[in-house]
Amino acid sequence: MPRLLILYTGGTLGMQASPAGYVPSADFDERLDTALAAYPPGTLPDYALHSLQPLIDSADLIPGCWQRMVAVLATAWEHYDGFVILHGTDTMAYTASALSFLLGTLDKPVILTGSQIPLGEPRSDALNNIILAMQAAAHPATPHEVCLAFHDRLLRGNRARKVSSQGMDAFDSPNAPWLGEAGIELRFFPRQPLPAGRPDFSTIAFEPDRVGLLYCHPGLSTRLIEALLDDPHLQGLVLVTYGVGNPPESQGRLLAGLERAAARGVVAINLTQCHQGRVQQGAYATGTALNTAGVVAGQDMTVEAAVTKLQVLLGKGLTGDALRQAMTRPLRGEMTLLAP
Numbered sequence: 001m002p003r004l005l006i007l008y009t010g011g012t013l014g015m016q017a018s019p020a021g022y023v024p025s026a027d028f029d030e031r032l033d034t035a036l037a038a039y040p041p042g043t044l045p046d047y048a049l050h051s052l053q054p055l056i057d058s059a060d061l062i063p064g065c066w067q068r069m070v071a072v073l074a075t076a077w078e079h080y081d082g083f084v085i086l087h088g089t090d091t092m093a094y095t096a097s098a099l100s101f102l103l104g105t106l107d108k109p110v111i112l113t114g115s116q117i118p119l120g121e122p123r124s125d126a127l128n129n130i131i132l133a134m135q136a137a138a139h140p141a142t143p144h145e146v147c148l149a150f151h152d153r154l155l156r157g158n159r160a161r162k163v164s165s166q167g168m169d170a171f172d173s174p175n176a177p178w179l180g181e182a183g184i185e186l187r188f189f190p191r192q193p194l195p196a197g198r199p200d201f202s203t204i205a206f207e208p209d210r211v212g213l214l215y216c217h218p219g220l221s222t223r224l225i226e227a228l229l230d231d232p233h234l235q236g237l238v239l240v241t242y243g244v245g246n247p248p249e250s251q252g253r254l255l256a257g258l259e260r261a262a263a264r265g266v267v268a269i270n271l272t273q274c275h276q277g278r279v280q281q282g283a284y285a286t287g288t289a290l291n292t293a294g295v296v297a298g299q300d301m302t303v304e305a306a307v308t309k310l311q312v313l314l315g316k317g318l319t320g321d322a323l324r325q326a327m328t329r330p331l332r333g334e335m336t337l338l339a340p
């Protein structure tokens with residue numbers, strides 16, 4: 001019988017009501033044990049439960065929390081066959097992406113899950129999602145990568161997005177097929193496996209103010225553009241543009257700012273605001289100008305993947321051209337390159 005480690009980090013799944021709204025609850029371990037004990041022995045994988053202290057509402061997550069999760073995985077890795085991380089839904093797609101880049105190759109699955117309604121409340125999705133994640137983590141056909149399991153879907157972690165704030169089908173991977181789906185049985189969809197190997201548990205130096213995000217919109221303030229692009233701490237920028245990667249002209253100030261930033265070594269990645277699809281920088285003159293300014297086409301990456309990839313690679317010490325090169329190619333299946 002496979003043995004799993006369940007790492008509880010916080011989130012709605014284990015929260016309880018308080019006068020100020022939902023807060024992480026300290027007795028979640030016992031409540032989960034009681035709920036899972038209702039199933040006959042041998043029908044679920046064996047598990048041990050570890051709680052991250054302090055528990056967090058994932059809206060408060062900072063990159064240092066990823067190091068704490070990696071540290072738990074590092075000490076437990078040899079003792080378990082698979083890992084389930086219970087996480088708040090708000091930033092679960094960021095954590096799934098960050099862990100995929102931090103850990104690199106895997107030889108066991110790491111599955112994140114959470115819920116829209118806390119465990120024990122009427123219509124809660126918590127138990128179903130936890131059991132899905134446990135069964136996936138123990139299943140021999142589950143790919144050895146960071147995955148996100150939610151509402152009967154198994155998704156590649158660094159392709160996942162929170163797509164619904166209120167629906168139970170809160171996660172999807174709009175630019176990548178699902179890895180699997182739970183009907184009466186778990187079904188897996190064939191994919192080219194990612195390179196496997198022992199994970200990298202090394203500690204890295206996160207400095208969050210090195211990465212910025214600029215979301216274009218009509219009337220985008222040139223003053224705000226320049227404040228961000230000329231910030232001396234900035235080393236990686238995610239630029240979220242219209243359609244196939246078209247930025248607003250912004251009286252030439254956006255392009256000039258991007259060129260100044262590139263000259264200082266800032267690596268900028270262009271992503272689309274569209275729910276689905278990729279950037280094709282160069283389809284329009286406005287996009288072509290980004291090529292000239294040294295902006296990297298982020299292909300079909302999610303914002304969550306691009307932000308965390310920049311944070312992790314900068315934390316690993318990549319800068320300038322090495323960082324730019326690494327941002328143009330998939331590291332852990334986070335982007336699809338078009339055939340030349």
Ligand code: ASP
Pocket residue numbers: 010011012013056057058059087088089090091114115116
């Ligand atoms: N704020 C909560 C969290 O992300 C929301 C949730 O879990 O659904 O921790």
